[in-house]
Amino acid sequence: MFDNVLEQQRIAKATELKTAGFNPYPHFLQKELSIKEFKNKFAYITQNDEKRDENVFVSIAGRIKLLRIAGKSIFANIEDESENVQIYFSKDSIGEEQFNLFKKNLEVGDIILAKGYPFLTKMGEFSLHISKLILATKSIVPLPEKFHGLTDIEQRYRKRYVDMIMNTDVRKDFFTRSKIVSLIRHFFENKGFLEVETPMMHPIAGGANAKPFVTFHNALGVERFLRIAPELHLKRLIVGGFEAVFEINRCFRNEGMDLTHNPEFTTIEFYWAYHNYKDLMDLTEELFALLLKELKLESKIKFDDKTIDFSKPFERISYKEALEKYGNLSKEIIENKEQILNKLKSDGFEANERLDLGHLQAELFDHYVEDKLINPTFIIDFPISISPLSRRSEKDENIAERFELFIAGKEIANGFNELNDPLDQYERFLKQIEAKNAGDEEACEMDEDFVNALGYGMPPTAGEGIGIDRLVMLLTGKKSIRDVILFPAMRPLKSELKEDKE
Template identity: 45%
Template sequence: MLKKITFKKEKILSNKEIFIRKNKLIQLRQKGFNFPNTFKYTKTIKTIYCLYKDHTKSDLKKINYQISIAGRIIKKRILGKASFFVIQHDNYKIQIYIKSNLFTSNYYKNYIIELDLGDIIGVKGILFKTNTLELSIYCKKIYLLTKSLRPLPDKYSGLQNKEIKYRKRYLDLLSNSNVTKIFKKRSYIISNIRSFMKKKDFLEVETPMMHPIPGGANAKPFVTYHNALNERMYLRVAPELYLKRLIVGGFDKIFEINRNFRNEGLSTRHNPEFTMMEIYMSYSHYTDMMILLEKLCRFLVKNIFNSLIIKYDKHELNFEKPIRKMTMIESILKFNKNIHISDFKNIKKTKKIAKKLNLNTKLCNSLGELIHLIFEKTTEKKIISPTFITEYPIEISPLAKKNDKFAERFEFFISGYEIANGFSELNDPEEQKKRFKIQELQKENINISKNFYYDKDYITALEHGLPPTAGLGIGIDRLIMIMTNQKNIRDVILFPILKKNII
């Protein structure tokens, strides 16, 4: 016996509308419609508003401005012998007034009125203002350019389903002007970053996205295969080792805004494909990178907000005063009243406190790794004000110079997010070789999850001489989250990684 198939009312209505629209397209094709691409607009809607929004009704009447314009129909009102459409182009909207007596009765009823929400049209007409002083186009001719076969999201409630928002970003952009603003702001922020770097005499470079050996970060790579070379390849987890090769080659100040890929978890602050900027400067120290980053933050905040004090979530972030600096241990003690300095005397005592905090210490084989684990799990999210955290354990900093017991390294936090990571680069090839070999042993014996690789060619490059150099990596997506007041990384990435389509 066949099971009775039932559909939600909304799905039935949607399928019915698609059927009606497809039938309309069949009839249009019979009359010669073939998605024309010869229509040219004379002005964008944005330009029209910039030029004419302050003109009076009488001003526009005197000008008698003939205009051609194009956009997507997002609203439609039929009022007997007149119709009002609202069309949208590049997130700007304008009203089209269509009077029936300017067209044949058959054309008006069977063509103009039958246009659907979502259709893309070209309009020729005269610019005017209504009695309510709304800038509008008095339509003389109308052209269907693209027939929309699927209905748009509801014009009042918009697109609410998060799954659909991320999966079908085009619908999200069409129905939510705020989303479009976020992504335009993203582009503007990145443009400002490039402008700042160029003003500081940094050269923008490009390095490979496919690597024979993944390196530059302790992260699990995506694996691919090159058929012609008959070799396994890896999508880059970081461009660091290639950029430092360029410093060896004689470049002085370089940066790259790049896509990286890490085959790890998904969360509100992690996407497997993400954007970073990495910066390298020869004859410099990690403290120089702290100064550069502080200047960059001030430059961006001032340019974007015209203020050095901004809000993120419920917090006020002040970039006017110098950015706070704290060591890793100082920050743990500040934000965890139940932890004391004596807890970090030796590995046994620190492991004991970590277990009290219900932390999994299985992968920690040194005091430094334990301290970092405690910091990650108990402190990071509590650092709200812009803060530099220094004195990172050398055990978790294999590419950084060592100073006393610690790495010459810092991380930058805002609102609980790690935004940037910088250090004085290790340029001693013997020491770097030794650290790579220690990592290989960890990979083979106890810690295969970290995917450490020994890059012999990088060691060879170091043996030719890397000048004293400092490096900095900035998480662009997280920085944009702060600058656009978003809580989920998916809201600042146009097409985030999602599970297999279940819709």
């Protein structure tokens, strides 16, 4: 560890500082202002005839990003989370002994606390004239070379901390993510929803169609599943008497990784008693309007090579109509299992002949419709067989009162009128077991306790889930989900794999 030449040189410098009586890792240091606050507070210096204010003594802190030694003077650029600024010190300002010590041992990457007064250099650059300098943290590992930075995308994700040091826009993106989550939270609180927390480890993998991560609870001696969705616990709370609840938290799905999928991801799920899925669609449009306004985004935004128009009411179109309109599929194909299989096979897609009509229609949707839904579009009235937790339509028992919101060709939200008939729910779970036996690895498990909860009575309720990561991708213009997750899942390096000792 820390065994290359440059790292060893920096360790030697840290040792020299210690020998000279300077702790390279001191504590109990406080800065007075952020760099942004410093620049705003003393902006008057740029209009001051004296070009300095020596009556001020202020402290700021940051990481050295640039360092230039000019004889008896040193100029540096330091950066904190808010901004960057130039600093200046000399033998006269901090004393010859300390100047020589810092001249020899201070490097790019070190974190310093600087105290002094604001001034303009001869070149007209706003700076801090230092009269006291404290090394706050000695950097042992050199930063990437200034002009090329950290450009390798794999390294950026694996070493997010370095990525954030070198690429200030990355920090800005995660500030934006935090703001989006905060706006969402306050939106629902202002609507009268109660924020709750439900378990992360479930005895049954339920609440969505997905493969779970399996773990083991040593104290109880039983298997547990990292939750794939909080849905069934949140609906238990509606049974218990809450009428509007939401949860913002992690979910886990043991599936593939790509530009829009990470095995752990963040969602908001919310449930609203005495409301229906049309109310949820209205609420979702209202939420998007708020986010665009607060983030100061135009009603038409660019994403990848697409222009997404939020200015109009979101389109609402039924599942089958979308297959016709966007998939260019005839009703004869859509309604006939054999013709769907022939169509999929002729176009080179895998087709499982054991799947029912609803699941095969879902295959059509995935292959022919989804990527064409660019502007915000609510797909409504799903096949009942792919909606095991949704309320059945009274007009057509093969249809679920459900919607999914698609933007830029990706699913952003999923919502429906909740099934509150315990007998129907029990039969649906049985059909899910049949689907699993037929080859659907993502089918739901039977949850008898949830069925029992419904037996006590759940009022008419609508519920929805929104993928926070995909939403942030959309609103920040990022093409990869890894760009909006601080520490995304990565394939292990060869050096991280355990060697086969057999």
